[in-house]
Amino acid sequence: MADGSMPSASRRDVLAGAGLVISFSVAGKGEAAPAGGKLNAYVRVGADDTVTIVAKNPEIGQGIKTMLPMLIAEELDVDWSAVRTQQADNDPVAYGRQFAGGSMATPLHWDELRRVGAAARVMLVAAAAQGWGVPAGECTTASGVVHHKASGRKATYGSLAAKAATAPVPDLKTVPLKDPKDYKIIGQPKRQVDTAAIVTGKPLFGIDVTLPGMLFATFEKAPVFGAKVASADVAAAKGVRGVKDAFVVEGGESLDGLLPGVAVVATSWWAARKGRDKLAVKWADHPTGKQSSAGFDARAVELSTKAPGKTERNDGDVAAALAGAAKTVEAAYAYPFISHANLEPQNCTAHFKDGKLEIWAPTQNPEPGRQLVAKTLGIAPEAITIHLIRCGGGFGRRLSNDYMVEAAWIARQAGAPVKLLWTREDDMRHDYYRPAGWHFLKGGVNASGEIVGWHDHFVSLGENGTFARSAGMSPNEFPARFLANYRYDSSMIPCGVPTGPLRAPGSNAIAFVVQSFIDELAHAAGADPVAFRLKLLGDKPMVGEGGAGYAAGRMAAVVKLAAEKSGWGRKLPKGGGMGIAFHYSHLGYFAEVVEVAVAASGAVKLVKVWVAADIGRHVINPLGALNQIEGSVLDGLSAALHQKITIENGAAVESNFGDYPLMRIGEAPPIETHFIKSDNSPTGLGEPALPPVLPALCNAIFAATGKRIRRLPIDTELLKTA
Template sequence: MLNPQIDPLGESRDQKGTDASRRNFLKSIAAASGGLVIAMYLPGCSKTENAAKNAGPAKIIEANAWLRIGTDGAITVLCDRSEMGQGVYTALPTLIAEELGVSPESIRIEFAPPGAAYVNSLLGAQVTGGSTSVRDAWEKLRMAGAEARTRLATVAASNWGVPASRCSVADGYVVFTSRRASFGELAEAAAALPKPETITPIAKDQYRFIGKPQKRLDTPSKVDGSAQFGIDVRLPEMLYAALAQAPELGATVESFDAEKAKTLPGVKHVVQTSAGVAVIADSWWQAKTARDAVAIKWKSGPNAKLSNAAIYAGLKTAAAGQGKEVRNEGDAQMGLRGAVKRVDAVYELPMLAHATLEPQNCTVEFKDGNCHVYAPTQVQQLAQAVAAQTAGLPPEKVLVHTTFLGGGFGRRLDVDFIPPAVECAKAAGKPVKLLWTREDDTTHDKYRPPARNSCSAALDSQGNLTTFKLQLVAPSITSRWAPAVVKDIVDPFAIEAAHNYPYAAANVRVDYVQHEIGIDVGYWRSVSHALNCFTVESFMDEVAVAAGKDPYQFRHDLLEKQPRWQAVLDATAKKAQWGRVAEGRHQGIALMSGYDTYLAMVAEVSMAGNKLQVHKIVCAIDCGQMVNPDIVRAQAEGSIIFGLTAALYDDINIAGGKVAEQNFNDYRLMRINEVPAVEVYLLESNEKPGGMGEPVVALVAPAICNAIYAANKKRLRTLPVVKQGIVV
């Protein structure tokens, strides 16, 4: 069970949001009365449409994301990042609230529409991913709030004939001694001012909200049921669609007979779409039942003979080819030739599904010449573009309404579920909600890439590491998703947790061999950190054993010039009582830095024959300055459970072009009674914020497998654990 007694930082809750109307937002800007809009670059959130109607329209200062203060005093943040449980709905408004001297609960939140103004500067697109939301917003949102505060104080000071520096803000007012004026009173005049020459955000020692536990703002709506996820969307006269997709990956519809399906209750249309055959009916169950009655003849594609055996054989063959240099220091080949002791190992990683609890879905309505897309998406611009192409409309005629996401994990960076929904709505002439089954979701995912990674190390006569060599072989997700980004460079999302190898060695060589496997692969929570951290940290344990040294001490001694790495390693070892566990318990350790966050983990396990029990996971984290420690802790705990599920139980298996796993009975999730004690320690830091949505996931597998080796001296070089002769 989770251990709330460790480093208590207060309780953690969540708050409300439905999708916002882009049209009403634009109307509000164009209206005649006054208000204040401060441009900013914001990673994302949402609240009700009424916020746009109630807030006074405003003069636009810059075209980017917006902080809006209406003449009624309402403060609205238009957020351009999707909320999928990671907490941006709370963290991002907190940055604005701090600068304006108001509580985060008083901020109104809306999702941003698609637009170049909302591009994530760390990723170069309008994307929620890569653990970038707070990292990208940290400076921009605080500066946006500080600019608004400066303008408001300047107007009030001018009215009162006092220095602006003597004025402060509190609870929606500018204050000087006994005088005070509301933000609403000052907003219109503040908007007319030129941009201040000097904008100074509040100093850390004056923070009221940042760095302190705050209740999550989306919890009440999720408790009372008012939160709107994609699956919750209801529109007048809406129909439902179920999509039959090819059982064999890459197959297409050759012909189909829908006569029987058309006779079933509620059926309105049977439509061939770009993704298969869809049945549209009055209810989803009617649509699904009729879908199963459609007789479809499928035409095989290039993946008819695809199998896991063929995929891994291809990776092995590719390993003999020339890779792209990622890192080269000293002379690794010479170092290996001169080794007193040499260690070599090959690690293979499986494909994995995202397994979001909310299956893929999209609701589309054509209305007043526009195409309205209601979708749980991580990529609003891309969703708009693909919907526009499918509908035959210019992008500005496609209005994307972002909902809460019932899990993302990278799956909703793809938009394959949107075109068939558009096609269905266009054919029906009414709003249509397309909903995938769990089986659809599992068998037509964009899986985490498989990988085959080879490691070599050289030790001198004292057991000191002199050489480290790593070859990564895997497909490139970015080559499909954003080919222009990696046209002339190594895919940065394929070499994470490898290019920044931290351990001191005279000779270091890292290469990447890109090998495609015939199907599209996708970004999966932590991306290549999970692949490469498992390889590097498992191998470092092997090297420590070969050197005759304690795995923790071996790492510690190689990190003298890496203080942040060493600090989290030492903190984790101390909190986990490394080497001092009860008889029959064994520990494994792992270390990583990803997305500007430094973290280490210790797993504590026991083995009775081949039966494994995971008793405890201890993790220490330095993620720089934290906006909300409760959310950081929740992210870490959730990531550990997510990582445990993958490490212990899951992989995707393909034979004859068909995916074997179908549902949660054979693609297993961890049950609540199986979760070990989890202890998370957050290190204080003055560094800029690091990402927290993903990196912790990557440490779980190597920590567990290193602990298994400590218990039974069996080295696991592939996953999941349950397929390596171990019972969990």
């Protein structure tokens, strides 16, 4: 499962009615769960031939509730039209780790869930063969029916369900899998199973949860992250019609847990909101209350002139190589904090009764949420039930569960079911932001147009030699290992702003810096940016070994494909430009070309984007794959053009879409995607398409204007020519 272990098919559920439930425990390194433990039921076959398949991971819009059941259905050999999906609750004993993040659903479940489907098929075949008195090897399956060709007999899965429930459960490691040429579901475009409900407005999301007798809550926290409540007029809040209670929550100091604040509970959310307006909260001073984006910028520049805090990697002799270079380039790059800006603000519903807690949470990472709630409330994790509710966007924000522990705490005090709903302003000003960062670079090329030295002094957020969450950069980050002389130093700035993963963590900023600077060096060398990159990748198919290996050949192939499909090198109208970039992240190899037209006013029109991708030998759901790639590209473009969180006096300034705009439909360019089917295991798609588009856009702007973008978001005022 999530730890890579292979579950054994060692348990099965009891027949319920006339349906067959196929269950496989993943407890204890693939061994059976102890007697009485809850089992991992993935497949249920009804007497009416419908097949219900459980989707184990949280659905955050990435299509996992469709894709994972497709793997099972393919090997079960049923028609997709007969399949119904069901969202699992959080159950680590039955399902192992359940999470949405890192684009890991495909690599972790490609083999395992296909084997789950194959094992169910084996049991159904065994039931038919036993009933007919024939060898199971003489039977075949198709579209939910077992056939015995020699005798002409056939039986539907539904008719075999009761018998199959008594069949021996096969070992998942030994069940036969289909030849890929026989796939009927994998590789075929399938709409998300929830699409019809979404477009017709049916309740699916956390914000839609309702329970009998449910109350509504708001929770006000300090603008400065973690500041305590000095005073609050809870009596005034309680005087608002509909308000049932208002109280101070002392909270703790960890930015990942329950922070201090004031809760208001009412019969409607609007009443709770109006009660909150009466609180007149005064906040205690906090040590980070004087921090600011301007201060971080100034400190980064100061640190860049000093000896680094640490040398993370030092290959060759960079100083000598740069001293002997034909040309050198120095550049300072920076990127800001940005917010996840989920369209659905954070929310959670909780009910505490008789010492037990039930939670309905749109979370990407439920089990850490359970542990956080248990620790904070002082109850056993086993006393907590978490229902996984579809998220209205995640992008990494819902890997943190602060809203879950807030709802749990408030519900326990309220003594009734409570839905906590954040305002948009709460959501944007109390995020775990993509961290800001600063890179001070120097590179050199020789007379042959090759990079001979690269030095990056990376100033990031962190303390005592430890990067803040999602603020680091790997010592192996490209072009490390591809250059004989490469040095990466780091210095850190202490920061009271909470940070965390945002779609393609780290890569979403690092690619902008690295691929933009490569472009600078290409132009310094007088080289074509595509040819320069291919020369840098070289002729070695793989650089490094094992999990740390970088498949240079796969990357070169997508670079060539992106250039070919975009018509790289063609003449463009005045103000037009094309830029290319590539990046490897989340096991995916991506190259992207952006074409822009820049007006004299500085306005940037996105003409088109071409994407070339290598995610292995199979694209499980082509429709879902395109959705993920196009969404990632638009996310990246939106961040590059618009998004910035500014810190002043220790707090976030931006609070809503008026001062933190997202890309609108009219700005969105057409996106053309091409896949290379390489002989590698399939990988995920939620994130790796995002990083290359930012530098490709900035490189295109340079090609159009001659002006280099080194700071995000793009300031179009700098692009004006009239």
